[in-house]
Amino acid sequence: MSEDNQNGPGLDPEITSQLKEQAxxxxxxxxxxxxxSAMTVIxxxxxxxxxxxxxxxxxxxxxxxEAIRNFQVQPQNPEQQEALSKMSDAxxxxxxxxxxxxNAANRTMDLVEDAMxxxxxxxxxxxxxxxxxxxxRRREMAPAEFRELYGxxxxxxxxxxxxxxxxYGDLSEILLAQDFQDLTGQVIHKVTALVKEVEDNLLGxxxxxxxxxxxxxxxxxxxxxxxxxxxEGPQMRAAERSDVVSGQDDVDDLLSSLGF
Amino acid sequence: MxxxxxxxFSTMRRIIKNLLRDLGFTNTDEADDGNSALPxxxxxxxxxxxxxxxxxxxxxxxxxxxxRADEQLKDLPILxxxxxxxxxxxxxxxQAGVNGYxxxxxxxxxxxxxxxxxxxxxx
Numbered sequence: 097m098s099e100d101n102q103n104g105p106g107l108d109p110e111i112t113s114q115l116k117e118q119a120x121x122x123x124x125x126x127x128x129x130x131x132x133s134a135m136t137v138i139x140x141x142x143x144x145x146x147x148x149x150x151x152x153x154x155x156x157x158x159x160x161x162e163a164i165r166n167f168q169v170q171p172q173n174p175e176q177q178e179a180l181s182k183m184s185d186a187x188x189x190x191x192x193x194x195x196x197x198x199n200a201a202n203r204t205m206d207l208v209e210d211a212m213x214x215x216x217x218x219x220x221x222x223x224x225x226x227x228x229x230x231x232x233r234r235r236e237m238a239p240a241e242f243r244e245l246y247g248x249x250x251x252x253x254x255x256x257x258x259x260x261x262x263x264y265g266d267l268s269e270i271l272l273a274q275d276f277q278d279l280t281g282q283v284i285h286k287v288t289a290l291v292k293e294v295e296d297n298l299l300g301x302x303x304x305x306x307x308x309x310x311x312x313x314x315x316x317x318x319x320x321x322x323x324x325x326x327x328e329g330p331q332m333r334a335a336e337r338s339d340v341v342s343g344q345d346d347v348d349d350l351l352s353s354l355g356f
Numbered sequence: 357m358x359x360x361x362x363x364x365f366s367t368m369r370r371i372i373k374n375l376l377r378d379l380g381f382t383n384t385d386e387a388d389d390g391n392s393a394l395p396x397x398x399x400x401x402x403x404x405x406x407x408x409x410x411x412x413x414x415x416x417x418x419x420x421x422x423x424r425a426d427e428q429l430k431d432l433p434i435l436x437x438x439x440x441x442x443x444x445x446x447x448x449x450x451q452a453g454v455n456g457y458x459x460x461x462x463x464x465x466x467x468x469x470x471x472x473x474x475x476x477x478x479x
Contacts, residue, residue: 201367209374325417325448327410330439330460341441344466347457350443354450 111148118144149311156308160301186287193280200276207273211266214259221252358400359384362393362407362416363437368460372406372437375464379471390414394422397429404474409438409445417449424453433474437462 118141125134228245231237237245309316334340341347359381363369369386376384385400387393389411397405405423407416414422416436423429435456436449446457455477456470 198367205367205370205374325445327415327417327440328442329410331441334441339443341443341446341459344459344462347441347446347459350446351450351457354447356450
């Protein structure tokens with residue numbers, strides 16, 4: 097341990113006073129010409145230094161151990177229990193988000209699948225009526241045909257107002273199905289806050305671990321793992337990254353550069 | 357034209373199924389990952405495969421490689437519809453023999469264009 101560390105926060109006052117005492121003793125022995133005793137004092141001095149080092153490493157190791165134990169699955173005290181229930185609460189909450197979005201998507205698709213054929217039928221009927229109407233205007237229609245058209249137009253108006261009303265109802269239900277965004281948004285914000293908290297604690301753990309490594313001179317053999325082709329899911333902030341495409345146009349450019 | 361749709365999310369399968377139906381492809385089946393898709397492909401005489409990449413069990417990328425390595429299936433056209441957007445991944449999929457690549461979120465028009473392009477090239 098170097099000289100400047102004496103002013104550092106790590107050293108015990110007990111050790112500093114011991115050092116001071118022994119240094120005075122050393123000066124006394126040297127002045128008295130008793131070199132044999134002086135050598136013993138020097139030995140004692142280095143022992144005190146070693147001991148303070150061991151104590152420091154021990155303290156850090158203990159905190160590290162405690163911190164790691166806090167991340168264990170088996171809670172051993174109420175505090176750990178609370179931290180754990182926060183985590184399982186977070187996964188429950190995210191499960192809730194999955195369910196909510198799943199329900200909303202299915203509800204919306206049910207309504208859309210229901211409305212689509214009706215919109216299609218409305219469109220077909222209107223087209224056929226328009227064709228016949230134009231024939232009528234060109235005076236190409238026989239009276240019997242006209243009577244039939246007359247009845248169809250009547251029925252069309254009736255079904256049109258019914259279908260349009262139904263469709264309006266479907267659309268407003270689709271609108272309501274989007275209420276999950278508000279609820280899931282709140283839940284995700286809460287979970288994000290928890291993740292931030294865990295990250296801060298983990299960061300503290302890393303700093304502590306590196307302290308222990310520094311004091312003990314441990315060097316870790318960290319080999320960079322080969323990057324694997326694994327699915328990662330949606331890319332956030334794709335526009336800011338060069339290893340990620342920013343959209344379908346980018347994909348098409350990349351593929352065409354490969355001869356696709 | 358018989359099409360197999362592989363995605364772990366039922367909503368996404370449903371969306372793709374609807375879009376395919378609008379394009380006139382009504383004969384579709386669904387599987388939720390590569391492990392369940394592979395036996396279906398081997399026994400079901402499919403003409404086209406639409407698959408996601410990131411799925412539990414067997415991923416779409418592994419499914420792509422399995423299909424290309426299978427004597428009976430190796431010529432099956434495959435469209436990947438996925439949120440995976442890393443350049444390395446797209447290059448890897450292209451090298452593994454994918455026929456088209458659509459990134460999520462996508463539009464009906466993009467899906468249609470890619471499918472038509474694949475069939476154009478095959479014929």
